[in-house]
Amino acid sequence: MTDLIAPATTRKDWASDQEVRWCPGCGDYSILTAVQLLMPELGAKREETVFVSGIGCSSRFPYYMNTYGVHSIHGRAPALATGLAVARPDLHVWVITGDGDALSIGGNHLLHALRRNVNLTIILFNNQIYGLTKGQYSPTSEAGKVTKSTPFGSLDHPFNPVSLALGAEATFVARTHDMDRKHMMETFRRAYQHKGAAFVEVYQNCNVFNDGAFDAITSKDNRPSMLVPLEHGKPVRFGPDGEKGVVLDAHGSAVIVDVSEVGEDALLVHDEAREDPALAFSLSRLASGPYSPTPIGVFRAVERPDYGSLVEDQLADAAARKGPGDLAALLRSGTTWTVA
Amino acid sequence: MKTLDRVVVRFAGDSGDGMQLAGDRFTTSSAIFGNDLVTLPDFPAEIRAPAGTVAGVSAFQIHISDHDIFTPGDHPNVLVAMNPAALKAHVGDLEPGAAILLNSDAFDERSLQKAGYAADPRADGSLSGFKVYEVPMTTLTLEAVKPSGTKARDAERSKNFFALGLVSWMYSRPTEPTFEWLAKRFASNEMVREANTLAFKAGWNFGETAEIFESAYEVKPAHLKPGTYTNISGNTALAWGIVAAGQLAKLPVFLGSYPITPASDVLHELSKHKNFGVRTFQAEDEIAGVNAALGAAYGGALGVTTTSGPGLDLKAEAIGLAISLELPLVVIDIQRGGPSTGLPTKTEQADLLHALYGRHGEAPLPVVAPSTPGDCFYTAIEAARLALKYRTPVIVLSDGYLANGAEPWPIPDVATLPDLSREFGMATEPNKILADGSEVFWPYLRDPETLARPWAVPGTPGLMHRIGGLEKSDGPGSVSYDPVNHDLMVRLRAQKVAGIASDIPLVEVDDPFGKAELLVLGWGSTYGAISAAVRAVRAAGAEVAHVHLRHMNPFPSNLGEVVRSYKRVLVPEVNLGQLRKLVRSEFLVDAQGLNKVGGLPLRRTDVELAIASQLEMLRTEGR
Known part of the structure; x- marks a missing residue:
């Protein structure tokens, strides 16, 4: 069987027969397209691919992929996917989630999937709003957000999902946005190829309940001056003419500077492979929300044994030491006596 | 001496x-x-x-x-x-x-x-x-x-x-x-x-x-039946039963669990047996434990989660998902005193109605209860059998008394245990030919006999499908909001569970001379106290019948007939009358209760006195 090469697939092969039911103009469409276009390029097999989701608009995603898929319950996708990935290390398991699903009701599961480094590709659609329940503020909504449930403005301080993932010591952390298919595909490709838990935050526009939330940074005009592309081994630099850059100050905080003032050599050179997550964390703090220059790309990509492989190692080790399980012997492993 | x-x-x-x-x-x-x-x-x-x-x-x-x-x-x-x-x-x-x-x-x-x-x-x-x-x-x-x-x-x-x-x-x-x-x-x-x-x-x-x-x-030594014995506690027996079920079903076992008294020992014991391919996952919480087990079941493992009352509360939503996804899952609840944190180390039988009804929507599932520490082994295997054959979550109701109590246990010959691998199969090919002649896979096309849906695990080419907690259309399994379809699916899921009654043994009535007018009906860990009391009452010359239930849902198909055939029915329980409520509502029988919830198992004398009082009432009625 090793000689067989999987027949090449096309985008069509990855689309299910289900009608896509997101609102017209939703950013989810472009993410779906990016994933469907990417799968053939990755040479992935549909039968070995599973999309697991929770609840929310984004979590309808699995229905639209012609793969195996589970649309589970609110917040629990990382937990269900953990069981699947650990039981079946041969599969490629994706988790599709949103800001409410992953960071509010399911916050605990996301953190633990990341710290365990379960072999999962986790895509978090962040639109900074609850869409499916029709427009309440989410854990990533900006403070003061006026919504149906916060007519006088939200009092909650928002999460920064990238900081959160780094805080959980995720081994792969990236950010992309729904307006740039090429960047999305490249980011998803890196996430897919990462062994262990890969976390990607996608800034995604909800054109019904939070339209334009990311316009300040993702609109075509604003991108050059507001998106800070992170590229491994390169100075962190942005602006229409690369006139802005990032340096670390004396406290280790990333700050934006004019390149002309500090000189090119003073710029921070991005190192996604650095074991210490502090550098990536400083970069994640550069912007507190999508209103000021915001880094996108891979913040962190380090190697650490993935959870499923460690589980397999323990099973193999136990079998090597004790031999394969012998049920009759197990039942007699305590003190026994015989009644004639 | x-x-x-x-x-x-x-x-x-x-x-x-x-x-x-x-x-x-x-x-x-x-x-x-x-x-x-x-x-x-x-x-x-x-x-x-x-x-x-x-x-x-x-x-x-x-x-x-x-x-x-x-x-x-x-x-x-x-x-x-x-x-x-x-x-x-x-x-x-x-x-x-x-x-x-x-x-x-x-x-x-x-x-x-x-x-x-x-x-x-x-x-x-x-x-x-x-x-x-x-x-x-x-x-x-x-x-x-x-x-x-x-x-x-x-x-x-x-x-x-x-x-x-x-x-x-x-x-x-x-x-x-x-x-x-x-x-x-x-x-x-x-x-x-x-x-x-x-x-x-x-x-x-x-x-x-x-x-x-x-x-x-x-x-002096007792005259136990010939055989080789070991001393076994209920929790060890459950763990061994799960290991055995995996072997008998030829499936890897996946346990997703969170430590909780008095269930943790099952996690401890199972985590020792990795050489049987048993994967144990100590999750971040009860919810993750059951969801991980369900995810593993979706992947083709024997998914198991263990807990006690507070954890069963937390798992309710995921158990509902398992009912909707129609995947096998074994949920082991070691009951303890409740509500809330209650009496963590003390025994109780008060989760029966929770197990049967503790989910939103029409969400029936099979429930089984072991009667002795040693019986926990066989009950775990039976739970796995039902889960695998009918693609449903099954709740096992043990309790703190069985969990930590121990008894000499005749070790079974492994060859006599049921071959669970014959009870189910996994889907390998399309199961439906459409009008245009194309072959497709319908994840909710049921087995006409068991009403179980096919279990198609990821990795199987050509059977890719999407399932979730939303209502699905009968057959194709696509998302469906159709009222007629929902009514049908609710009934089909209920029928599937109810139909298990024809696949479990009839209740055996212990009524040596067939002349008793009083039936003592028990379930789970009260077996010992009831059996001892019944023996004592008979030794004193009175007639009393005893039925002890293992299958709490569905009930054995002859249970109604049996309870109706006695003049009086006494239901001793370590709760305020949960089985009694079921018996009364299911069979319209005016069952009486003996109910003590002191965190301790029933005593033989408690049951003996209750029987005596029931017999006295029979005599009075007879006059």
């Missing part, structure tokens, strides 16, 4: 006094000696409650006999009390005239005060109805272990072995099993082994030479 047919011993002391260990050792030597036995550990939820207080008392009761017995005994014949608090906590349970072995070193003023005694009970006449033996256990232990070189503070910790040695002498227990165990357990710590061995011998010798005991007793 005097011969007894049975004796009930209770070891009681501070949480740190090693009473559970002493009890365990006494159990093992009694088992090896050949007695029938039943045990009842009883310990506080706190790991170390304030030393010397009644709240911190830990106890272990064992009933040994020369004939088959069902319960740990209602009233101890012997109490070992390591301090005043232990005496205070347990003296009220003793049989009149019982023997009390006191550690007299522990009866100083301060300890008496901590236990809440205003006056020394040894002097105020309150123990006059008992045979009190005052033994300076601490002093004698310290003296005895000196040759081992153990420091005084550590040496005192061996006093549980002194007590064990003394009680072992009183009941002529074999000593070899204890010495062997000590040698093995402390192989790498010679000083501790030596200290415990010396303390045990000192206790034994004290009994023999002190001349304060009239004589030692003997409880």
